Amino acid sequence: MSRPMHRSRPTALARSAWRRWFLDRTAEFWLGELRATWSLTEQRARVTGVRSETVDAKTFTITTPRAWPGHVAGQYVPVEVEIEGVRVRRCYSISSGGSEPGRQSIEITVKSVPGGRVSTWMHAHLAVGAVVRLGAPSGEFTVTAPAKLLLIGAGSGITPVAAIVRDLVARGAAHDVIVVEAARSDADAIFAGELAALATLRSIAHPGSPALHHAVQVIAHRGPLDAAALRAYAPDLATREVYVCGPAPVMDLVAALVGPRVHLERFAPAAPARNPGAATRARVHLAVANRTVEITRGTLLEGLERAGERPAHGCRMGICNSCRCTKTSGTVEDLVTGTISSEPDQEIRLCVSAAHSDLELSL
Amino acid sequence: MRNLDDATVTAFGAELDALRAETIASLGAADVDHIRKMIRLVRYSEAGGRALLHLGIGPLTFALGVSALAAAKILENMEVGHNVMHGQYDWTRAADLDGRSYEWDIVCTGDDWRHSHNFEHHTYTNILGVDRDIGYGLVRISELQPWEPAHLVQPISAVVLALLFQWGVALHDLRITETIAGRQSVAKLRERARPFLKKAAWQLAKDYVVTPALALWNAPRVFAGNFLANGIRNVWSFAIIFCGHFPEGVVIYRAEDVETESRGRWYQRQLAGSANIEGGRLMHVMSGHLSHQIEHHLFPDLPAARYPELAPKVRAICEKYGQPYLTGSFRAQLGSVAKQILRRALP
Numbered sequence: 001m002s003r004p005m006h007r008s009r010p011t012a013l014a015r016s017a018w019r020r021w022f023l024d025r026t027a028e029f030w031l032g033e034l035r036a037t038w039s040l041t042e043q044r045a046r047v048t049g050v051r052s053e054t055v056d057a058k059t060f061t062i063t064t065p066r067a068w069p070g071h072v073a074g075q076y077v078p079v080e081v082e083i084e085g086v087r088v089r090r091c092y093s094i095s096s097g098g099s100e101p102g103r104q105s106i107e108i109t110v111k112s113v114p115g116g117r118v119s120t121w122m123h124a125h126l127a128v129g130a131v132v133r134l135g136a137p138s139g140e141f142t143v144t145a146p147a148k149l150l151l152i153g154a155g156s157g158i159t160p161v162a163a164i165v166r167d168l169v170a171r172g173a174a175h176d177v178i179v180v181e182a183a184r185s186d187a188d189a190i191f192a193g194e195l196a197a198l199a200t201l202r203s204i205a206h207p208g209s210p211a212l213h214h215a216v217q218v219i220a221h222r223g224p225l226d227a228a229a230l231r232a233y234a235p236d237l238a239t240r241e242v243y244v245c246g247p248a249p250v251m252d253l254v255a256a257l258v259g260p261r262v263h264l265e266r267f268a269p270a271a272p273a274r275n276p277g278a279a280t281r282a283r284v285h286l287a288v289a290n291r292t293v294e295i296t297r298g299t300l301l302e303g304l305e306r307a308g309e310r311p312a313h314g315c316r317m318g319i320c321n322s323c324r325c326t327k328t329s330g331t332v333e334d335l336v337t338g339t340i341s342s343e344p345d346q347e348i349r350l351c352v353s354a355a356h357s358d359l360e361l362s363l
Numbered sequence: 364m365r366n367l368d369d370a371t372v373t374a375f376g377a378e379l380d381a382l383r384a385e386t387i388a389s390l391g392a393a394d395v396d397h398i399r400k401m402i403r404l405v406r407y408s409e410a411g412g413r414a415l416l417h418l419g420i421g422p423l424t425f426a427l428g429v430s431a432l433a434a435a436k437i438l439e440n441m442e443v444g445h446n447v448m449h450g451q452y453d454w455t456r457a458a459d460l461d462g463r464s465y466e467w468d469i470v471c472t473g474d475d476w477r478h479s480h481n482f483e484h485h486t487y488t489n490i491l492g493v494d495r496d497i498g499y500g501l502v503r504i505s506e507l508q509p510w511e512p513a514h515l516v517q518p519i520s521a522v523v524l525a526l527l528f529q530w531g532v533a534l535h536d537l538r539i540t541e542t543i544a545g546r547q548s549v550a551k552l553r554e555r556a557r558p559f560l561k562k563a564a565w566q567l568a569k570d571y572v573v574t575p576a577l578a579l580w581n582a583p584r585v586f587a588g589n590f591l592a593n594g595i596r597n598v599w600s601f602a603i604i605f606c607g608h609f610p611e612g613v614v615i616y617r618a619e620d621v622e623t624e625s626r627g628r629w630y631q632r633q634l635a636g637s638a639n640i641e642g643g644r645l646m647h648v649m650s651g652h653l654s655h656q657i658e659h660h661l662f663p664d665l666p667a668a669r670y671p672e673l674a675p676k677v678r679a680i681c682e683k684y685g686q687p688y689l690t691g692s693f694r695a696q697l698g699s700v701a702k703q704i705l706r707r708a709l710p
Contacts, residue, residue, distance in 0.1 A: 017473065017562050021466040025459055029406050041458065085395035087456040314482035317626070319663055321450035321462055322482055337384045347453050 036131045043067050043134040048105070050128055053190045056112045057156065058123055059095060062132065063105055070101040071137035073167030074160045074243075074265070078135030079108065083121045087133075089345055090118045093160035093245075093265070094137065095191075097167030109190060111156035141265035143168065146175060147241045150234045152254060154182040154225060154246025160265050161245055162191045165216065169198050174216045178234050182221040182246065192220055225250055227257055282355035286363040287328060299335065300359075301350040311350055311363055318352035325350065330359030367631070367684060375684045376627030382676055383662050386669055387454075394666045395455055401442050401648070402459070409435035416588040417578040425584060432592035434649075437599055439468050441651025446667045448477055453664075469596075470563045471533035475555075479536045485663050489608065489636035490616045496608070497615065499524060499531055500540055503707040504700075505615040510710040517708045528597035533559055599649075602697060603640070607656035610638045610699035612689050633660035634681065638689035639674070640696050647671060657688065 015024065024041055031038040037046055045068075049061030071077065071094060080089040096107040112123040126132070141160050143149065153161030158181055168174035179199070183189035199218035219233050230253075231237060237258065244254040245265035255262050284304065285292045295303025301323055304311050314322030318336050324347055331342040332353045340356060367375060412431030415424045444467035446452075452460035466473045479495065487493040491507055498504045502521050503514045524531045537555045541547040570589040575582035614635040621632060640646065640654040647654050647670070655670035658677055665673075681688040691699070 015464075017466045017558065018565050020464055020473075021468070024464070025466070026406075028459065029402065033406075082395075082455075082457075084391040085393075085455050086391075314478070315486040317486070317629070319485050320477075320482040321453065321664060322477070324450060324453060324463060336380065337387060345456070347456060 037065055039065070044131050045134050047126060047128055047130045047132060050126070053109060054188055056123075056188075057109055057190045058112075059107050059109045060122070060126060061105055061107050062134070064099070064103060064134065066102055068099070068101055068104060068134070069136060070099050070104070071106070072142045073098040073163045074142040075137045075139040076141075076160070076265075077106070077108070077137040080133035080135070081118065081122065081126065083117065088118050089135065091135075093139075093141075093163065095159040095163050097163055097170050109156070109159045109162075111190070139265070141243065141245065141263060143241075143243070145241075146173060148176045148236070148239055150178045150180070150237065150240040150242045152180045152182065152225075152230075152242070152244040152246065152250070154244075154250040155184070155188070156190065157244075157246030157250070157265070158183075158190050159245075161243065162195060164243065165195060165198060165218075169216060177216045178240070179216065179218045180221055180225070180230070180233055181218060182225050182250070185222055186220075189220065189222075196220070225253065227253060230254070230257060282330075283358040284355065285358075285360040287360055288363055295355065298354070299351055300332070300348075300353045300355060300361075303355070304350065304363075309363075313351055316351045318349055321349065323350040324348070326362040327353075328360040328362060331356040332359065367627075367686075369625070369627075371684065372625060372627035372631060374627075375680070375686070376625065376630050378680050378683075379630050379661055379677070380626070382673065382680070383665065386662070386665050386673065390454055390666065394668065395452070395457070395460075397668045398443065398447070398452055398460060398666070401438060405435050405439045405443055408432075408438070412588075412592070413574070413585075416585050417574075417581055419584075425588060429588050429591045429595070432588060433595035433599075436468055436592055436596040437649055438651075440596060440600060441603070441653065442648055442667070443467075443651075444469070444473075445651050445653075448473060449481060450664050451666045468566075469529045469532075470559070470566045471529060471536065472558050472562045474558065475533070475536040481663070485660065488633055488660060489614065490618055490621055490632075492618055495535065495538075496604075498609070499535055501531075502609075502704055504609045504703050505707065507615050507617065508707070510707075514708050518705055521704050525598050525601040526594060528601040529593065531601075533563065602693075603650045603653050605700045606640055606693065606696040607637060607653055607659075609703055610689065610691070610696045611703055612687070612699075613638050630661060631686065633657075634686055634688070636660065638691070638696060640693050641690055642693060644671075646693065654693075657690075 028039060028041055031040065037044040043065050045062045045064050047060055048063045051059050053059055074093070076091045076093045078089050078091050080087050082088075092108040092110060094106050095109040096105070099106050110119050110122050113119045139160075143164055151161045151164060153159070161179065161181075165174070165177065165179055168177060179195060181189065181192060181195050183192070186192065195218045199216045221229060221233075234240060241261055241263070242254060242258045243263045243265075244251050248266075251264050251266065255264065281294060281296055282303075283292055283294050284300070286309070293304065293307035293309060295307055297303070301311060301313055301316065311325070312322055314320035327346045327348045329344055331340060332346075332348055333340045333356055334348070335352045335354055342357075408431045412428045412435060415428030415431065419425060419428060444465060447460055447465045448462050448467070450462035453462050463477070484494055484496045489497060491497060491505075498508065501524055502517050503510065537552060537559060538547050539552065542549060542552045570593065571586055574589060575586040578585040614632075616632060616636070621628070624632070634657060637656040637660045639657050640650065642654055652667035652670045653659060655667070655674055658670035658673050659667060661677065662673070678688050
């Protein structure tokens with residue numbers, strides 16, 4: 001599963017000219033020539049395995065570089081690939097359990113979303129031996145305290161849930177865990193067999209454990225989830241910490257049912273381009289300055305200036321590139337080409353872009 | 364040149380905009396492959412040149428080493444650095460092709476260049492008093508520039524500028540003459556000079572201290588090789604840049620002529636203010652595709668390697684609207700520039 005990216009790239013501009021010339025380019029080039037995964041500036045990782053989980057879901061095994069900081073089960077990692085010459089990043093939940101720092105094997109499981117640029121490309125082209133770039137793993141969808149757990153993964157939302165289950169089992173920390181693995185049909189269910197095997201394994205490992213009562217109980221649910229089904233699966237719902245990842249309706253349902261004890265992992269495939277017409281008012285969040293301003297009509301540059309911001313700029317006509325910045329989310333129109341784009345992490349020029357929605361900029 | 368009314372200029376601009384949009388829509392892996400191939404060529408040519416200079420014996424390996432190093436510097440400055448810094452590859456979002464952080468192997472800092480060249484020169488191309496690239500404040504190339512007695516020696520100063528072109532470009536950005544004329548404060552000059560001095564120091568250290576020292580007994584040979592390679596790059600880039608804007612027939616503008624300028628009129632000025640050099644693929648690549656100065660000035664942020672395929676389309680649009688399209692062989696354009704420099708030395 002993927003989730004929208006919110007990153008603030010440490011700015012390369014703050015580094016000295018010497019560093020940019022020597023370390024960032026010269027040294028980086030020769031390291032890359034020696035070995036494709038060697039780098040001082042980014043985490044380049046090799047794909048070491050690809051396997052199909054279902055008709056439209058594949059798991060990619062990735063060997064992390066030495067600079068890998070390690071991660072906690074349930075977290076996601078930004079993955080950058082080059083598609084038609086363009087570097088594109090998406091965040092994917094790591095479906096394998098937690099990892100230590102350094103060279104590790106991690107797995108991401110990607111469902112091919114029709115129209116999804118990155119997921120369809122990965123399914124078609126990402127093969128063993130390819131090099132991808134990884135960002136820093138992050139995310140709060142992690143189990144911190146031992147407690148009675150209800151883990152719900154719906155559709156491709158099963159990926160961080162599977163990671164947590166694998167991790168708990170591997171660490172022998174699964175004491176009373178109910179896993180609801182929900183999918184449209186058996187053919188769509190990712191990890192169904194593996195999760196079922198984990199449940200069985202635990203019941204064998206603890207033959208004397210009291211009734212209820214596998215330490216890990218896995219329930220395969222097919223079709224839409226509803227409150228009645230959840231209450232039947234976990235009658236002691238009120239006493240459990242609940243983790244849920246899946247489509248928005250499922251998460252809304254569980255959140256309404258459980259209240260504050262719910263942990264949610266929201267995800268959305270990249271928003272499709274839409275054409276809502278230029279916004280007359282838009283809220284622009286400036287990520288670096290950590291300010292939100294409201295802008296009205298005209299170009300982003302004019303709007304920001306009217307709002308009292310002073311972004312760097314030059315020609316004000318889309319030539320000199322001085323006002324370029326990264327739009328991390330939202331929809332903008334390129335006023336020169338008329339192209340409307342909702343692509344996350346897109347480089348735009350403020351002087352020839354207009355807002356079509358609320359935006360987040362790396363300014 | 365046919366005078367165009369506002370509506371016609373708008374249509375002219377729209378045709379060029381459409382050409383730009385069409386090219387942007389077709390950008391892809393081939394463009395990235397090209398620039399990465401160029402970067403690889405630069406790196407291996409530099410490494411090869413240095414190996415020949417450091418380890419070689421005799422004049423032949425010296426000449427080969429100097430040629431390889433000069434070719435690397437020319438390619439790095441012109442085909443890679445200049446084009447990447449224009450943001451021509453920003454759409455790739457690759458860190459090493461990022462226009463705003465690129466730093467090149469020349470004494471002029473990338474940041475100074477981005478301001479003086481990308482913004483001032485490309486926005487105000489050939490406008491007297493605003494585009495400081497007209498004759499680099501040293502050479503009079505148009506009768507619109509007021510004559511001064513100092514211009515009498517410009518045939519000599521042009522040769523000196525060519526030989527020391529990287530220093531000319533870097534010092535030009537500091538606006539020393541403006542400070543002398545009282546239009547820039549000394550404090551501002553000092554502020555501008557700081558990054559330049561820092562970069563000049565490490566460039567000099569790299570070319571004339573560190574790399575010669577690494578060559579041990581071959582130090583004088585490496586010193587001389589670096590000096591020659593820098594010089595060859597200087598003369599070549601001077602020639603290409605002067606041929607791009609100063610042959611006879613290129614139009615120089617007054618600020619008042621362009622006060623309220625539409626996008627179409629801007630295109631028209633870029634066209635009239637630039638000249639192409641005809642040649643093969645080698646000429647285009649070694650000039651960083653500035654042999655297509657016209658296409659570069661119309662579309663400074665499109666990958667330069669696309670200019671050759673755009674050129675016939677641009678030319679057809681120019682013909683349709685009766686606009687001039689100055690082009691000629693390298694020899695003809697260089698001769699024309701030389702003639703201008705000599706003629707304008709006199710009042």
